[in-house]
Amino acid sequence: MVHPSFRAPALGRVTAVEASDIPALAAGTAIFGTGGGGAVYSSQIVAERALTEHGPVPLVTVDELGPDDLVICMSGIGAPTVGIEMLFGTHQIDTLAREGQAVAGRPITALMAAEIGGSNGVGPIGWAARLGLKVLDGDGMGRAFPNAAMVSMNVAGVPCDFAVLTDVVGNVSTLKTVDLHWMERHARALTVASGSICLGIHYPLTASTARGAVVEGTVSAAIRVGHALLSSPDPVAAVAGELDGAILLTGKIIDLDRRTEGGFARGSVTLAGTGADRGRLQRLELQNENLVVLEDGEVLVSVPDNVTIIDAETGHAISTESLRYGQRVAVLAWACDPIWRTERGLELAGPRAFGYDLPYTPFRGGSR
Structure with a gap:
């Protein structure tokens, strides 16, 4: 089953990503990270250097893929808190490309980015430049999710033939599991054993299997959102406008409970409103990404809709692992891609998929 509604709204497309596009891409993917996907700073530096050394990377649409093309997702997996200190090595990229081609037989x-959010939205650009490959203008989430099964290809019923993981030590593991839930279990266990961070490839796609199964146009969209953030005198309002989103609260972090367990960064953050929002309190539940926003016992927004904590002055996203007591922030929310509002999408990535016994109420533009 495929879902034509996956196609993103028409956007100003980028046909090649150059080094000068990376700051905007990084800013945009940090917003789309919804708190997860990893901090973009190190990936931005690596991608800029790769493009400077190897030249621009072609950015293609699904319709531009030929019959001989094979697209594969390359991304980091693990706890973003660990990823700040344990960086990927270039040998991991080369190993994955070599092993992936051997398993695929072509x-x-x-x-393609498995998730456009955070460093996993930036990394594939630099990796493709190093490997001499093109990049598909799309991803498997339209945001970031913490679980390998939470991808649009799984919603569409496209099977994942294999995955290959490698760590900084040089260990390589090839997985062929019965479904994505088993792949998540096995990949997470291997990642924890490797220090809670690995680099991997999975979900080989062809032109026919990618069509209707990926969230299209998201690389271009991230660059556009990033440019709006970086060029506007009011970046918070500019980003909210680009996403047709809303600022739920402007305030400061007054309590933070964050821990790394089971290969995830888990916890909650409490914010007290300032200025016009003085006297209000909100709590956000976290599991790598921001999952639920509560105020006065009411759910304001929940997965699969998007919530990002941004700097109240600069508009830059603050990832889960970078949250600190006393930060002045704003809570930005916007609607998810339509695929996640289908029955299968909510089964995979709605509140109950994360253990919250809550009904899903769609977020709609500036209001719920």
Whole structure:
């Protein structure tokens, strides 16, 4: 089953990503990270250097893929808190490309971000430049999610043939599991054993299997959102406007409970309103990403809709692992891609998929 509604609204497309596009891409993917996907700073530096050394990376649509193209997702997996200190090595990229082609039995011609959010939205650009590959203008989430099964290809019923993981030590593991839930269990266990961070490839796609199964146009969208943030005198309002979103609260962090367990960053953050929002309190529940926003016992927004904590002055996203007591922030929310509002999408990534016994109420533009 495929879902034509996956296609993103028409946007100003980018046909090649250059080094000068990376700051905007990083700013945009940090917003789309919804708190997760990893901090973008190190990935931004690596991607800029790769593009400077190897040149621009072609950015192609699903319709531009040929019959001989093989697209594969390359991304980091693990706890973002660990990823700040344990960086990927270039040998991991080369190993994954070599092992992935051997398992697939054909050349890989393009990379795609498993999730456009956070460092996993920036990394594939630099990795593709190093490998001499093109990048598909799309991803498997339209945001970031913490679980390998939470991808649009799984919603569409496209099977994942294999995955390959490698760590900084040089260990390589090839997985062929019965479904994505088993892949998540096995990949997470291997990642924890490797220090809670790995680099991996999975979900080989062709032109026919990618069509209707990926969230299209998200690389271009991230660059556009990033440019709005970086160029506007009021970046908070500019980003909210680009996403047709809303600022739920402007305030400061007064309590933070964050821990790394089971390969995830888990916890909650409490914010007290300032200025016009003085006297209000909100709590956000976290599992790598921001999952639920509560105020006065009421759910304001929940997964699969998007919530990002941003700096109240600069508009830059603050990832889960970078949250600190006393930060002045704003809580930004916007609607998810329509695929996640289907019955299968909510089964995989709605509140109950994360253990919250809550009904899903769709977030709609500036209001719920």
